[in-house]
Each structure stands twice: as structure tokens, then as C-alpha cells.
Amino acid sequence: MAHGHSHEGGGHHIVPQSVLRNTFLALLVLTLITVGTSMFLHAVPSLGFLGIPLAILLATGKASLVVMYFMGIKYDKPINGVIAVGMVLFVVIFMVFTMMDTTTRKAFGDRFGTTTMEDAEHWKELKAREKEILEGAKKVPLTPADYQRLGAVPADTTAKQ
């Protein structure tokens, strides 16, 4: 263990070297596991969807090890811990709320968000439906009698210059 007297400058807690060594080894092992899982997932494409969550899980694990032991949050004043947690919270808020928009743009069936490249066939379909659209417009219950009711003046031939 750390030898001899170490007159404490203040109440700073000294993390025992054994803890540091174990954390370091744990970090290396976790890195190996991360690479291992990605290799494994390459081999088994059916589990491909696990890629991101596993990677994030392992990375957060390693990061929390570094924060707790290397940066000493475990032995530190609680306010620094609150700051660390707050930091992660706000990154997550930013990510979640932005993704909430970008991933749900086609939620209501309307052809929102399609880029022009994908939408070429929409135009063809529109052209095909032209006859039907004009028919639809015709069926609108407008007769000359309606004009008067709607207060529409007959076509104004004296065009405005």
C-alpha cells in the first residue's frame, strides 16, 4: 500500500493504487469485449440490430469506470457527482428530442419528408390521376345559380391593366 506518512493537504481522499490497477485492467478487458462483440455480430448478421445498444452499453460502462475511480467521483463531494450525471442527462435530452423529430417525419401518412429523388414516381402517379382529379373538381356542386348565392360577379372581361 502507499508507504509512509502522507500529511493530508486537506481531506483529499487518496485512491489506493490497487483499486487503480484493477480499474485499468477492467477497462482493457472491456475494450476487448467490445471488439469481440462487434466481431461476433459481423459473423451473425441476424443479430445486427444489437450492434448499437451493445456498443453504447459497453462504452457507458467503461466511461463510468473512468469517472468513478480515475476521476474520483466515488470519493468526492456529491456536487461533482451531480454535475457528472447532469452532463449525461442533457446530452441525452438533446439527442432524444432531436431524434424524436427526425425519426417520426413520416408518421402521419402524408408524404412529408420524402426527398425529390424518391418522389419521382409520385409525379407519374399524379399525372395518371389527372383525369380523375379534374372529374373530382367537376363534381363540386357549383351551378350558375350558385354563383349568385356566392356573390360571384360573372367573368370580368374588362381586364385590369
Next chain:
Amino acid sequence: MSVTMIEPGQTMPAIEHHYLNAEKGIKSWLTTVDHKRIGIMYLISVVLFFAVGGLLAVFVRLELLTPGRTIMDAAMYNRVFSAHGIVMVFLFIIPSIPASLGNFLLPIMIGAKDVAFPRLNLASFYIYWAGGILGIIGMLSGAVDTGWTFYAPYSTTTTTVVWMTLAVFVAGFSSILTGLNFVVTIHKMRAPGMTWTRLPLFLWGIYATAIIQVLATPVIGITMLLLMMEKLIGIGIFDPKLGGDPVLYQHFFWFYSHPAVYIMILPAMGVISELMATFSRQKIFGYKAIALSSMAIALVSFLVWGHHMFVAGQSEVAAIIFSAITYLVGVPTGIKVISWVGTMYKGSISLRAPMIYAQMFLFLFTIGGLTGIMLGSLNVDVHLHDTYYVVAHFHYVMMGGTVIAFLGGLHYWWPKMTGKMYNESLAKWAAGLIFIGFNVTFFTQFILGSQGMPRRYYDYVPEYASLHAFSTYGSWILGLGLLVAFICFIHSLIKGEQVGADPWGGTTLEWLTTSPPDAHNFKRVPLVTRNPYDYDAAYDDLLGDGMGDGASRTPVVSPSRS
């Protein structure tokens, strides 16, 4: 030094040693680490940028006096309104209250000698000026006409915004460092006895603002960086031609900019809480409610930015969620307004200039807040978005709120900062002119906006001509009022008469040191034993010295208690 009781009418003895004459010469000012001097330097630069922004605003309104060309062409008009936006937002209103009044008063109000990192404080002042100079270069060289929002495809394809984005990036750092400094100071350097519930509400406002500054400003930093990358190396995440998405830029921009509007208003609310308490001589109504609502606003303000983008091509799911949370963030603001009005209940209200500004704040900020509720509703925002209704809303909240509170706070703490009292009637005339001018200018714009007049329009349909004319006449009155207020302060510097430590009968710590305060604020670290607005306990202080040993007392105006 023994203490003499000063009868009213007798002139106050000037304080020999204080922070202004502790050291002499420009060099001592430019290299000072005294938070009070840095506060004064920030005050001067902030007022300077306010003058620049204000002048630009007068030109904008002059151009809109008549449809078609009045004094400048479209390209120039676009540059002027963009410069007005950028200067006012990044160089005036964000640093205005926290950096000038906050810097000066935070250490004194918590009984400390200085902020936690004095050198960092000076560094952030110089970074602020670096941002300011870059901004001016950006305005003069590049034709920045994108408005203060730099929306993506236009800002990255057609105009040169690199200088201006660099200026915002640098000015952002100054805001981060100030916020960081204030959070650590409030946490670590409070005087013995100053628990969280004995913290004055101005400091709760500054604390909540500092948290937002630390958490939100880095995101505008990365946004400006990515915008520069988009322009210089064509990264393509915002430019639709390369597959990017302009709405993504708006997400990045507004994630910072909505919390930024709370950076602007929270310190103003803090000032108003102080003014209400002192000038109603009444304990603040609902201290915990106001303190907690400041923190609630600080946190919830990060969840609502989507209400700027209801019609920007955002998905309906996101729009609905953002609208719901936007309404939640309105509730704490309502509690604050109710608590301020509650403070006046059964108080003894003295309508000095700071209190008049506080009343104006309540009047104007209530209109601003309520129209915010209007803009929060999804279908109404479809009609009102990007029209003059929005322009009027944010001017009522930012100018009617923050600028009026800034002027109120400035009048309130002016005797403490300079030791001199301002001329009361001059200040009242200025307040009156500002109030009338403001309402004529901006309430007209509510009607313009709801009638459909779009924002940032150089030319408009003749139907809106008379309303625009009204608005321009109002802007002249408003400009005159601000000029008179400025003259009132300069006049007080020259001819103002000396004041004692506590001209208003305030009870927070800064009123217990000399005015202007000593270079080290307090000779002995004060022991805080009561709530900040406890007027009964405060009376005993004015006689005793609070150290319980009555050794040295502050020279006070004897409360002519018969």
C-alpha cells in the same frame, strides 16, 4: 472609527478608500482582477453595444416608416436588421445583467471577497471584447444579412458568415466562463451562515442563469463550428443539395437559443424580486416559490425549443410534444408574477425610480408572457409564426422585461456602485418616455403581426402603412426616453450627491458595506443569521453592527423614529 449618527439633510461624509481609488491609472483598470471593476468595465461595454444596437433599430424603423424605399435599399436594410439582431442578442442582452450587475454584486451579496476565479473573470471580459471586435469586422466586411439565426441553406451558400459565426463562437466562450465562475462562487464562497434559503433572490436568478449558460452555450459553439465547416469544407449535414437537412440546423440552433432567452430573462426576474422587496419594504411573498421556479425554468427550458419550428417541416409528433412542454414552462413564470404582486400587498410602497421600472416590468412582461402562451398553441402559431406578432412578443419580453429590469437594477444599485445618487425627477421623466414609446412601438406590431405582416420584410403591402408609421413614431419616443435615462446617469456621476451605505433601506448584504464598497468588500467576513428580506430583524442591524458586539456601526441615516 467611531460612528456618527447622521441627521437627515446633513451631507454624508465621502468614503476615502474604496475600490475606485484603491489603485490609479488605466493600467490598473485593464489588469484588475477585482470583480467590482470588471463589473464596471462590462457595464460600460454593454451600454456601448446597446447604443450601437439601438441606433441600428432606429434605422430599421425609419426604413419601415413608408412602404417601398424610405432611406435605404433592400440589401442594406437586410444587413441593418441582421446587425441589430446579432449585436443586441450576443453582445448586449446576454451579458447585460449577469456580467455587469452580477459581477459587481454577487461576491458582496454572499459576503465573499471576490468571485472564485478572478483571473478567469478578467479573461472572459477580454474574450467578450474579442467576440465583439470580430462581430464588428464581420458586419463591416461580410454582407451578413441572414438575421441573428444564420439559417442553413442561405447562410452557407450565398453569403459570407464565417466572420460572424467566429464572433458568436468566441463571445459564447465568455458567456460559458462567466457562468462557470458564478456557479462555483455561489456554491463554494458563501459567507458563514448564508444557507441556500438565505440567498437573495437576485442570486437565485444569477445561479439559474449561470447553469443555463454552462449547459447551453457549448451547443451554439459546436453549431457555429459546424456552420463554418459547412461553408469551408462542405461537410454537407445542413445543405440539402448534399443530403443534409436545414431543419437539423434549426434543432441545433434553437437547443441553445431557447435556453438563451431564459439566460436573458432570469437575471431580470432576480432584479425585480429585489426591487419589489425593498420598495414595498415587505418580505418577498413566496420566497421558496420564486427560487424553485427559477430552477424549474432553468431545467425545463431545455425541453421546449421545438416551438420555434412548428411550421419548419418538423414532424407533427415532435410539434405536439414540444407544444405541451412549452405550456408547462409558462407556469413557473406565472407564479413569479403572482408572487411579485403579492409582495406589494400590505407593503409600504415608495415609488422611487427603481420601483417605477419594476412596475413597468410587471406591466410589460405580463403582456409578453401572455402572448407567449398564444404563440405556444400549435394551430395559432401556424398563423402567427414569423410575423410581427412574434417580433412584438419577444421585444415585450426582452426589452420590456430585461432592459427595463436592467435600468431598474442600475438605478437601484447606482448609489452602491458609485456612491452618488441620481436625480429623481430626471429618472422619472426618462421612465415615462420609455414606457409610452415602448407601447406605441411594439403593441402596434401585435396587430400588424396577427394581420399577417411577415417578419424581416423590407417592403410591405400598403394596408399596413399606417400601423408601421405609428410604430416608427413610437420608436422615436422610446429612443428619446433611453437617451434621457443615459443623461440622468451621466449627470449623477458629475453632480450627484454622496449617499450613505443604505439609501433605500435594503436588507441584503451589499447594503451593509460602504458605498462605494471597499476594495475587499468587507473588513470582517460577515456572519449571516437571517433571511435576506427580514425587515424587522434588519432594523436592529441598522443600530447594532450585527457582530453582536456593537463595536463599529455603519453611518446611517437615522430613521427618524420618533
Next chain:
Amino acid sequence: MTPKHNNNRTMIGVLAAGILAIIYMIYVMVAPQGGHIQGWTPRASSTLAEGTDWVFNFINYWNYLFFIGVVAAMGYFIYKYQRKSDSDRTEKVKDSIAFEMFWVIFPTLLVMVVFVLGARDYMGQRVTPKNVYEIQATAFQWGWTFTYPNGGTSDSLVVPANQPVRMVMTSNDVLHSFYIPDFRVKQDVIPNRFTYVWFNAPKPTLKYNRPNDSTLTVSSLDRKHILHCTEYCGTSHSGMDRNVQVMAYNDFETWLEELTKVDESAEGGKKVFESKCQSCHSADGTPGIGPTWKGLWGSNRSVSPGGAVPADENYIRESILNPGAKVANGFPNAMTNFTGLIKDGEIKAIIEYMKTLK
């Protein structure tokens, strides 16, 4: 010491200023301003407008209530609790938790009601009804081109009456926004992506001017329905105001036919010039964003790349369809390319018109 300021006179001054401001606000709200503007929202001319106005007024009345409440309380307290002397001592007011709770619960419920009203109506606006009449709108820097299903393109928007119309919108260059105040519809137009907005205008506009009529300087706009661009898009962002007419069916039908006929005479060219080219080019020699057309035809043009080029048939055609290929020296390469926005007949008409401009 500080001169004894007259608390009483100041109090009267403050109350007077408050009342004066409120009077001005009421005046601005109700007095008719220039032409027919009065009250808050423009005249409702689409089926959506009624829902928006209802929620607008609902919130407005609550705003009036809260605002008058706060201002009345302030005025009364200023009057009642004036400070008599500097040594007034106020009695303690207990913080009542019940009062605070009330002002938390009640506003939260109220704003949730307002939210639900707004969201419900908003969803009604976003989901398009059946048998909709689709018009494609292309926004470009400082103008619109509306393409109708029968292929006709017009510069100002004409919609059939009493028929749900869906605008299918995209932009050629930067962000624009399609906003018709009278219909209460607005939707940003994003390059390289389609955005949609629908409305149904029941009442035809009374006076129709000639099809494709876009002799519109802003001040000459006849107050039918106006289309604004509300997303800042550059120098003449305010020049993108256009006319919106609602025609009963028969007139709409005739208008559509006439739209596809392109008269290729110089006269037709002049009309195309006014609708599409006038915002940047001029016909009488005055300098504009783009080169003037006066004396252009047949002259030698110094362009980059490529040095000198005679201004003949294919130079003009190429400069319209792909302006970036040969940029006239001294002018910015800012012209949007008109492929798809202009018909071949119209290019011929422009060339005829240019010939007349000596």
C-alpha cells in the same frame, strides 16, 4: 440628503401612464387602420381559418382577464399601500401555501386545456382530406411558380373555389415559406424535399384579373388574398408577395385552358418577362441584379468562361435553362435555372420580345 420626492404625485403619474397605455392599446385594436384592417385577425377566407380564430380568441380573452387582473392589483396596491414616511414598518404577511398551490394547479389545468384545443385543430390541418386538387409550387429566390395538373404554369396562385387544394411545395435554392394570412396556412418550403399544406377556400374572390397577370409591384396589389414568403431568403425576400385568387369552377376551367396556350409573340414575351424575369433584369437599361435586356439581342456578350459570345438564339436559351454555364462578366452567378419552370413557347416569346428592345 435626497430631496424629498413627492410619492403622491409620482403615484398619480404612474397610474395615469398605465391607463394611457391601455387606452392606446384599445385604440390600436379596434380603430380601422389603412383600408380595412381592424381587430386582430384578417377576414377568414378558408375553412381552416374559423378553427384558428376560435382558439386565438379563446386565448386572447383569457389574456385580457389575467392582464387586467395583474394591472388592477398593481394599481390598487400602489394607491392603498403608499409609503407615508421612511420609517414605516409593515406587518408580516404569512406565505400561504394554499395560494401558491392554487396558482400552480389552476394555470397548469388552463394551459393544458389550451394545448388540447390547439393540438386538435392543428391535427385537423395536417391530415389532408380525400379528392384533393394538387398544385405544385416551386419557390425560388424571389418568386413562385405554380404548376397545375394540366401542365400549365402560372406566376400567381389561382385555386378552384370550395374545393380542398393541396400545395405540393419544394424550393430551388434556399428556405422559403408559403403563407396566406387570409387562409391561416403557413408551411416552410425546403429545397430538395416536398412539404405539403392544404386549404379549402369556399368564397371566390370578386374581381379576377387576366390569367397569368402578375404586373405586381407590391403597392399595386389589389387586396384579394396575398401570399407572403415568411422565411428569410435573401435580398428581395419581401418581393415574393403574390396574388391569390379563388375562382368559381367555370372560370377556373377557362383560366386553366388559357394558361396552357402560350402566345409566342413579343407581347407574350413581355408578359413572361414581367412574371418571371422582372425582379432581376430590366427592359429599359436600368442596372439590376442581372444584365438589362435593352440592346442585348445580337450584341457581343463578354462571359466567363468562354470570352466573347454573340447573344443569339441558343445563348439566350442556355442562359435561361442553365445560367451557370455562361455568366455575364460583372454579374453574380445568382440566377436560378429555369428548367422545368418555363415552357419552350415562353422562351421563344422572350426572344421575340428581346428583339423589340433596341
Next chain:
Amino acid sequence: MSTTATAIDTGHHDHDHDHPEYLQHHFVSADQQFDSAKMGIWLFLVTEVLLFSGIFVAYAVFRNWYPESFHETFSTLNIVYGFVNTCVLLTSSYTMVMAINSIQNNQVDKMVNYLFTTVALGAVFMLVKTVEYKEKYDGGIFFWLWEPHGHHYEHLANVAYASIFMKLYFVATGIHGLHVLIGMLLLLWVAWKGKEGRWSSDYYNYVEVSGLYWHLVDIIWIFLFPLLYLTS
């Protein structure tokens, strides 16, 4: 409720000289100074993480929109380089922590050696990074360059949004590399001052602060490595 305390006598009392020289005048005790420094650096780390959060959000959004071209582009990244860099940075974090441990036990020279090893490991990281960038530069891909050629990259030319992802990779690792550089300079300064005997177990604030900064730079890479190199 007794009274608020303050003492105002405007005479100047002299500075008492018993408190140590490194204690700045406005702090009451060395502990207060140390805690303030630590909280200050933690808040600064918050701003650094939020700066990088912008890049992670852009990465997440575009990966969600164009997964196939994401896979195509990032499969060209060399995992060996990434893995080596991760181990290097983890070891440098370890040596950094050992440096702080030794200064806490007042072993100044041991700390200085650990600091120099940390900086050396940082240099190795930057070296591996430059090799990787060189490889890409030869393949015609760099910050402002997008003409992929050479057998390894030319198929990217016809992948739809490959340039966005590649440039996002460059921006992310570029800004991270910049932070590694700043960290190395900071540690060099701290080690240099350590050599001059400025730090002791009573006063090692700057060592602690630069250590925390270095750990943050390591954490950012811990997230960057799997998300960029592995998940394609």
C-alpha cells in the same frame, strides 16, 4: 433571529502572513480553493462534453436516415488503428492517475515521470492518428478533399452520402485530436512546474485539474471508438 453581521471600519488592517503563499487572498482555506478548482474543472468538462454532443447527435441523425451508406463508408475504417489508439489512451489515463497518486504521497519525481509517460502516450495516439489521416489523404479523402480513388476508397465515389459520413468522421476525430494536443501541452506545463518543485501534497490543484481534463479526453475516445469503427 439574531442580526446580520458585518463590520465596516474603513481603516486598512495589515495582511497576516501566516497563510501559505499559494492560497489566493479571496479564499478562506486551501480546501476551499481545492474544492472550487475541482468544481470549476468539472463544469468545464460539462461544456466540453456538450460540445461533442453536437457531433454525436449529427452522427445519430444521419446514421438513422441513411444506414446503408453509413455502413458502406465506415467499413473502410481500419479497426486495428482504432483498437491500438483505445489501449494507448486507456494506459495514458492509468499513468495520469498514478501521477496524481504519487503527488498525493508527495513523491514529486515519480509524478513527473508518470506525467511524461502520459504525454508520450498522447504523442503515440497522435502519431497513429496522423498515419490514419495520411492513408486517407492518399486515398483522396480529407477535410476539404473528396475525390476518393485508390482500390480501398474509390467505391465510395458512388455511395450516396459517403462524403457526409467521412467528413463527420474527420470533424469528430479532428476536434478530439485537438483536445488531445491541448491536454498534452497542459500536462507538459504541469510536469515542468513539477520539476521546479512547485507542487506538493498540500498544493497540487493544477495536477488534479489537468488529470481530470485528460480523463475526459479519454472518455470521449471511449465513445468515439465503438460508434465510428465497430458498429458498421
